[in-house]
Amino acid sequence: MSSVTARCIPRRSFGKSSQPAAGYNYDTFAADLNELIRHLKLDRFSLAGFSMGGGEVARYIGKYGSKGVSKAVIIGGVPPFLLKTADNPEGVDGAVFQGIQNAVAADRYAFFAEFFKNFYNTDVYLGKRISEQSADGQAHPECESAEGEGRPARSHLDPRG
Numbered sequence: 001m002s003s004v005t006a007r008c009i010p011r012r013s014f015g016k017s018s019q020p021a022a023g024y025n026y027d028t029f030a031a032d033l034n035e036l037i038r039h040l041k042l043d044r045f046s047l048a049g050f051s052m053g054g055g056e057v058a059r060y061i062g063k064y065g066s067k068g069v070s071k072a073v074i075i076g077g078v079p080p081f082l083l084k085t086a087d088n089p090e091g092v093d094g095a096v097f098q099g100i101q102n103a104v105a106a107d108r109y110a111f112f113a114e115f116f117k118n119f120y121n122t123d124v125y126l127g128k129r130i131s132e133q134s135a136d137g138q139a140h141p142e143c144e145s146a147e148g149e150g151r152p153a154r155s156h157l158d159p160r161g
Contacts, residue, residue: 051078
């Protein structure tokens with residue numbers, strides 16, 4: 001009889017993990033995931049990622065290969081390259097990302113409080129589809145482990161992918 005173990009891990013800067021000022025990019029997320037997979041000695045596993053987590057899954061496979069990965073699932077993926085360039089004319093203007101970076105540097109918590117008001121559309125759904133506690137806590141209910149470990153609490157757009 002086989003057994004299955006599911007783990008939901010909060011990546012750096014999410015949930016109860018540390019909030020470092022550096023290393024908040026897909027390469028670092030993939031390296032963290034690779035370190036965890038090696039530490040746990042996993043040899044047959046599935047990876048699933050929601051939103052930014054899908055980028056982490058894609059970067060992991062792109063950087064470390066698919067050895068051991070039996071399935072990969074990307075749910076509600078964020079496009080890995082958002083910056084408007086000559087070869088990506090439909091992208092987002094770089095000034096948008098610079099504005100986000102400036103706002104986060106000036107007051108990270110104020111930025112994310114406002115970001116999640118828009119993300120959750122609280123002007124319409126507060127008290128109906130989302131509680132004030134969830135909106136205030138900037139929590140993503142899509143990923144909570146059985147042990148009650150962290151829920152992702154930050155979101156980030158990296159225009160470089």
